Amino acid sequence: MAQTRVLPAAENAHQYPLLIKQLLLSGPRYSPDQEIVYANRSKYTYTDLVERIHRLANALTDAGVKPGDTVAVMDWDTPRYLECFFAIPMIGAVLHTVNVRLAPEQIVYTMNHAEDDVVLVHDDFLPILEGVRDEIKTVKTYIQLSDEKTAKDTKLETAGEYEALLAGAAAEFDFPDFDENSIATTFYTTGTTGNPKGVFFSHRQLVLHTLTMTGSLSAYDELPLLRSSSVYMPVTPMFHVHAWGVPYAATMMGIKQVYPGRYEPELLVDLIKEHKVTFSHCVPTIMQMMMGTESIKTADLSNWQVLIGGSALTKGLCDAGAKLGIRMYTAYGMSETCPLLSASHLKPEDLELPLEQQTAKRIKTGIAVPMVELEIVDTSGNPVAHDGEAKGEVVARAPWLTQSYFKEPAKGEELWEGGWLHTGDVASMEPNNTLTIKDRIKDVIKTGGEWLSSLDLENLISQHPAVAGAAVVGIPDEKWGERPYALVTLKPGEQANLEDIQSHLQHYVDSGEINKWAIPSQIDFVDDIPKTSVGKINKKLIRDQMQ
């Protein structure tokens, strides 16, 4: 390591560790009277938010929570959750945001694995916990979260109801300083195989993610999502990567925030209309549901901008949004990356085009945000060309990436092979640094020394007039390494055979779009393509059946 002139500890005594409590300084200072809204139930000001965070810290301490403990939350998207985002890490405890969509046995696995000490649980989720009560090993106390005046009866032993505890707690808490590398939050990824894996983020990481996000989503006229006049409503759950970290950024800026509770499409659209929401983040499925509501037909959405993530923003969805005036942007990241890595970035001249003509830019994975190093690499870890064609796995370095998986260091070492975080995504990079995700690396077909995107090939096959759907996986091949194998469903009444599909694909070979070894020599025509529980093609199952 370079022999720089490093500040000795004594000369660096006032360094001021990066702590989440600092993210709470400026919002209430700029906008003490700005509102934080809970759906059509209640609202309060930033001044109230600060007092409630102090009261919550006292209530948790009264309930026995100490620094280093883990406090789990099972709630819908509410201002209560926002209070937990701050109060729990600020007292030095770890916030476990429980994925309430997991199966009960997986929820109990994550709670035991994270060693939760206290659980804050919404009435709606009481039955889940009551059902697995005897399997929960480390929890000492429950706190009930109720939207009604009276909390539901429960078999769990609770310290009381949230609002009652806050009302009974002291209004001031002296939040301590501590090491900025203290774990602030943890949550679990949902792998397709094996148990959920726990990622974790430190105070330092969350502060740096917030500062960079604020700059990235504010400074660029091409991406003007988070400005002091914005009105923010999350539409990805707070349990999942802290709602992409946006509540921290919004609070730091002191902007109006609207929390919708449960994701009921009509309610979401009504809240956007009522509160003139300008910025949300969303996955394609929920966006599709919102676009199918009656409410949306009478909404003026020309001031609503949406970051789309989770899975690819398709041309169809982006176009449909454009017709309603909605400006969508692609954001890229994952649980392990806190999550922000990149976002689509339109040039001023792009923004002058009619909205419908901007889609091609908006659906690209975009350009890495400040402080992030992104590269695409081959299987040996060497960078591949940034020519918009060559494909490589996306790897990243940034100051806010999970350092490992909780209590699974071996999996963490795999994640960080070669000192870069491996995303498992395959992408190309244009000369102008724009990334486009092509596939998951486990689904990409390594054939003839090149990487063939299974998604690209599925799209090409689907363009045959007789084809309804296609699924492509790689199967081992002695000569080529792997060869593509396709399952195809046909439209009702249509006919096609192997040769028809092959000669259809030959056109793309002739035009140089794909190589000749991309043409499958084996295709099975089936009635249904196997899907996972969330509706994605189950490629693992298809591969397994071919072995």
Added chain:
Amino acid sequence: MAQTRVLPAAENAHQYPLLIKQLLLSGPRYSPDQEIVYANRSKYTYTDLVERIHRLANALTDAGVKPGDTVAVMDWDTPRYLECFFAIPMIGAVLHTVNVRLAPEQIVYTMNHAEDDVVLVHDDFLPILEGVRDEIKTVKTYIQLSDEKTAKDTKLETAGEYEALLAGAAAEFDFPDFDENSIATTFYTTGTTGNPKGVFFSHRQLVLHTLTMTGSLSAYDELPLLRSSSVYMPVTPMFHVHAWGVPYAATMMGIKQVYPGRYEPELLVDLIKEHKVTFSHCVPTIMQMMMGTESIKTADLSNWQVLIGGSALTKGLCDAGAKLGIRMYTAYGMSETCPLLSASHLKPEDLELPLEQQTAKRIKTGIAVPMVELEIVDTSGNPVAHDGEAKGEVVARAPWLTQSYFKEPAKGEELWEGGWLHTGDVASMEPNNTLTIKDRIKDVIKTGGEWLSSLDLENLISQHPAVAGAAVVGIPDEKWGERPYALVTLKPGEQANLEDIQSHLQHYVDSGEINKWAIPSQIDFVDDIPKTSVGKINKKLIRDQMQ
């Protein structure tokens, strides 16, 4: 300290130290073809900037610079200086930005004190160094900076001329990772007494200052100074607190930058016109000079926004700017604070007023930016009321404040008394968190248990029709602690005596604006008020003469 769950080193191995090289990632990535302009001399792109920084790193290494060395720069505000902002810290060396306005014996003091190894010096400053050549103790090599093709002859032993060295150096440098607490920059404050004191900033501090500045000056519609469509030109020197750190933020964002070289008022105005500059920072004196030019009369300055710092933005200057369409904001900070602490912050409804009616808001010291804790305290360190009346010394905590004075730890301890950085400024704080600086603490008059602003009293005395100017200091008093003493100059042909001034001030006592002990019992009428070399009232001399 709270027993939080701290990440052990092994589980925190990929933390990614905060280094200045990361600030260079996103600008060239977003805007490879964006321009960086050197006055009316030359321009190049961000892609060129990156290559030139790499070449400079090689040229410095070839000249013997190692990590831990100190490299001094004596230049006007040029893209060369911007290259040094990056290349020198990025190789692990310390950048010493020499204050070229100091007297030669003070310059040589700072160079010896900082232990400069290499000095990059512009032709214009060669005579200074040649004159003190034998007193310079640690410098091994000089590099010449020339705006002309041929470098000036010099008696100094140089490694060559900057452009020639860059042309001869390799185009790629592998910048190392190292401890984020490594010192990146140092420079010297100009105290009124004693030798200049060296402040220093680490890579971590500069990265955090940059990230927060980008958010602060971008996210707020009330302060929309740094956006991707901005055009930036510094008008405070790069040797002084890194031109307030803005070049780092502008580069991170990839926005157009214009470097003016020397501050010639006509040239500055012409550059603003030619390049449609939207954002500058400036001290009142230079702004006054620019407003006195012929050029400005034909300029459209309605898109030019200016942060004013260094000394107070007066109502007169702000009003005069408003007449020209210039939107000025007050920024507050000092050498020791990197410098950003607060900025004036107008509410949306304020911005809807005619520009002339916004002055009262724009001249306030403003609200602290994110991540900064600001407090006003009495002499015991206890906070005083935030009522817009009570006065206290401004103290600060933030992640980017100098940790001490270089090789003067005792003075550093004084700066950080009680764990807060003491600014030496006295201010009041309104209930809405708006700060207004009232005085320097050494000039404030502690009388009758209260703090009386010498500036306020000077302003009140100056409102007597016969008075041309006034200087007020505190002199020791057994009963009151201190009592105000005033020097007054009269307008030509006017007459006034002690009683006249006292009865004039009595009106302000009657209206409750000041207390009765604010009325000086002693006033001397003089022809001239003693001034310092930079034109400020020399209060130290006045106090000394009274003892």
